[in-house]
Amino acid sequence: LSQLPGWSLRPDGSIVIATGNDDALGLYRCTPYNSYGTAGESRPTRVLLKDPPAFTVRPKEEYFQEVGRELVIPCAAHGDPPPTITWVKVGSVGKSSAQVDGNSSLILHPLIKEQHGVWECTATNQVASITTATSVHVLGTSPHAVTNVSVLPLLLAANISWEPGFDGGYFQRFSVWYTPLVRHPPRAHHDWVSLSVPAGAQHLLVENLQPDTSYQFSVLAQNKLGSGPFSQIVTSVPRGKGSSPKQPLMPPEPPAMTVHVFLSPPRALTANETVRGVLLRWDPPARASVALSGYALELRQDKGGWEVLERSIPGTDTQVLVPGLIKDAFYEFRLVAFAGSYISDPSNTVNVSTAGMEVYPSRTQLPELLPQPVLAGVIGGICFLSVAVIFSTMAACIMNRRRAARVRKRRQ
Numbered sequence: 344l345s346q347l348p349g350w351s352l353r354p355d356g357s358i359v360i361a362t363g364n365d366d367a368l369g370l371y372r373c374t375p376y377n378s379y380g381t382a383g384e385s386r387p388t389r390v391l392l393k394d395p396p397a398f399t400v401r402p403k404e405e406y407f408q409e410v411g412r413e414l415v416i417p418c419a420a421h422g423d424p425p426p427t428i429t430w431v432k433v434g435s436v437g438k439s440s441a442q443v444d445g446n447s448s449l450i451l452h453p454l455i456k457e458q459h460g461v462w463e464c465t466a467t468n469q470v471a472s473i474t475t476a477t478s479v480h481v482l483g484t485s486p487h488a489v490t491n492v493s494v495l496p497l498l499l500a501a502n503i504s505w506e507p508g509f510d511g512g513y514f515q516r517f518s519v520w521y522t523p524l525v526r527h528p529p530r531a532h533h534d535w536v537s538l539s540v541p542a543g544a545q546h547l548l549v550e551n552l553q554p555d556t557s558y559q560f561s562v563l564a565q566n567k568l569g570s571g572p573f574s575q576i577v578t579s580v581p582r583g584k585g586s587s588p589k590q591p592l593m594p595p596e597p598p599a600m601t602v603h604v605f606l607s608p609p610r611a612l613t614a615n616e617t618v619r620g621v622l623l624r625w626d627p628p629a630r631a632s633v634a635l636s637g638y639a640l641e642l643r644q645d646k647g648g649w650e651v652l653e654r655s656i657p658g659t660d661t662q663v664l665v666p667g668l669i670k671d672a673f674y675e676f677r678l679v680a681f682a683g684s685y686i687s688d689p690s691n692t693v694n695v696s697t698a699g700m701e702v703y704p705s706r707t708q709l710p711e712l713l714p715q716p717v718l719a720g721v722i723g724g725i726c727f728l729s730v731a732v733i734f735s736t737m738a739a740c741i742m743n744r745r746r747a748a749r750v751r752k753r754r755q
Contacts, residue, residue: 344358347366349361349362356373356375358371363392364392365392367390367392368390368391368392369389369390370387370388370389370390371387371388371389371390372384372385372386372387372388373385393422393423393424393468393469393470394421394422394423394470395422395468395470395471395473396420396421396422396426396466396467396468396470396471396472396473397420397421397422397466397473398418398419398420398466398473398475399419399420399421400417400418400419400420401418401475402416402417402418402449402462402464402475402477403416403477404477404478405477405478405479405480406477406478406479406480407480407482408451408454408479408480408481408482409454409481409482409483409512409689410453410454410455410456410481410482410483410484410688411453411454411483411688411689412452412453412454413450413451413452413453413454414449414450414451414452414454414479415444415448415449415450415451416448416449416451416462416464416477416479417446417447417448418430418447418448418449418464418466418475419446419447420447420466420473422466422468422470423468423470424468424469425468426466426467426468427466427467427468428443428447428464428465428466429443429464429465429467430443430449430462430463430464430465431462431463431465432458432460432461432462432463433460433461433462433463433476434460434461435460441458441462447464449462449464451479454481455481456481456484456485456487456511458479458481459479459480459481459484459487459509460478460479461476461477461478461479462476462477462478462479463475463476464476464477480509480512481509481511482511482512483511483512483568483688483689484511484512484568485511485565485566485568485569485570485571486507486508486509486510486511486515486564486565486566486570486571487508487509487510487511487564487571487572488508488564488571488572488573488574489505489506489507489508489517489562489564489574490505490506490508490574491505491506492504492505492560492561492562492574492575492577493505493577494560494577494579495579496579496580496581496582497548497581497582498581498582498583499550499551499552499553499554499581499582499583500548500549500550500551500552500581501521501548501549501552501558501560501579501581502546502547502548502549503519503546503547503548503549503560503562503577504545504546505517505545505546505562505574506545507545507564508564508571510564510566511566511568511571513566513567513568514566514567515564515565515566515571516539516540516542516564516565516566517540517544517545517547517562517563517564517565518537518538518539518540518562518563518565519537519538519540519547519549519560519561519562520535520536520537520538520560520561520562520563520573521535521536521538521549521558521559521560521561522534522535522536522558522559523552523553523556523557523558524556524557524558524559524578535561537563552581553581553583554581554582554583555580555581555582555583556580556581557578557579557580558578558579558580558581559576559577559578560576560577560578560579561573561574561575561576561577562574568688607628607629607630607680607687607688608628608678608679608680608687608688608689608690609625609626609627609628609638609678609679609680609687609690610625610626610627610628610629610690610691611624611625611626611691612624612625612676612677612678612690612691612692612693613625613693614676614693614694614695616695617664619664619666620664620665620666620667620668621664621665621666621668621674621676621695622662622663622664622665623640623662623663623664623665623676623678623693624661624662625661625662625678625690626661627661627680628680628687634658634682635658635680635681635682636658636681636682637654637655637656637657637658637680637681638656638657638658638660638678638679638680638681639651639653639654639655639656639678639679639681640652640653640654640656640663640665640676640677640678641676641677641678641679641689642665642674642675642676642677643674643675644669644672644673644674644675645672645673652665652676658680658681668695668697669697670697670698671697671698672696672697673694673695673696673697674694674695674696674697675692675693675694675695676692676693676695677689677690677691677692677693678690
């Protein structure tokens with residue numbers, strides 16, 4: 344062993360090979376002995392060299408994709424024997440709806456809000472296991488719940504702070520909900536009071552609380568698409584100037600929104616080229632718990648950012664004409680529905696290529712309305728005809744009167 348660098352013999356008879364290489368390959372036998380001799384050698388054992396897994400393709404640190412779309416995250420590794428690739432979402436409970444293709448890539452289709460978070464790719468063989476991670480950000484959803492809610496009790500007040508969750512791709516605001524806990528409330532269910540949080544703030548001072556009374560606090564996040572889930576409930580007791588016995592705690596009761604609105608997206612959006620522009624048609628949302636107040640049309644050009652093209656389409660309409668497109672460009676259109684202050688998820692996306700198309704007037708119009716130049720010409724023609732008819736009628740009346748006067752003179 345002294346002739347092999349990195350090899351050593353332990354007192355218990357084990358051989359330690361610091362660096363495995365071709366010198367370690369082969370059959371090994373162990374022969375124990377003492378002053379009385381030996382009982383013989385052990386059965387042979389074979390040493391084989393195998394390669395642990397090593398990633399050949401790693402996922403990026405972050406991925407951003409809109410809800411409902413497809414997201415493919417690659418991950419590949421080699422080793423001897425070839426490793427097995429598995430994907431798991433960190434913190435998930437139960438079986439995930441994700442799929443893995445033949446190249447060991449993670450397939451998220453359609454992408455849903457619950458798939459937002461950290462995903463781990465693990466390569467495993469008989470030698471070792473290695474893991475790499477990536478963060479998936481699902482855009483176009485309501486906010487995620489805030490975390491790490493803490494309440495600092497103060498004199499007749501409490502300071503609530505939290506860490507925001509992912510905003511779903513839109514600006515989010517927060518509100519703090521609280522309620523006192525008493526043994527015998529005045530009504531069957533005690534009411535929750537909500538306070539709006541200034542934009543950009545991650546804490547709020549709640550004042551005018553009753554001393555030595557237990558309160559429950561929760562934080563709610565909202566964006567243009569709706570409300571996220573309530574945070575965990577934290578119980579705290581504000582300090583008072585005097586001392587009084589504390590009221591026993593009631594079992595926690597989560598806050599609940601008074602109105603639950605469900606609004607599904609517009610359906611079956613299609614695009615057709617006409618002589619006046621691109622005509623978009625769609626079907627109304629399949630389900631809406633309140634009356635529709637309108638639609639908004641969004642577009643993006645050449646894979647750029649989404650922009651609102653028309654935000655005041657009546658809720659009774661199911662088609663709109665889009666002129667003003669640039670020639671030799673690629674457009675994508677989608678539609679969202681409004682019901683009061685609630686907005687649906689986007690509809691399916693339709694693609695329009697303007698290669699070879701004419702340039703149309705740069706104003707989005709409803710298809711049943713005439714373009715402004717044509718409408719002005721029609722109105723002007725009608726006015727001209729009306730004036731001509733009036734003058735013709737007056738001239739005919741004058742001529743008839745003169746003719747009658749001449750006839751009377753001749754008779755006389």
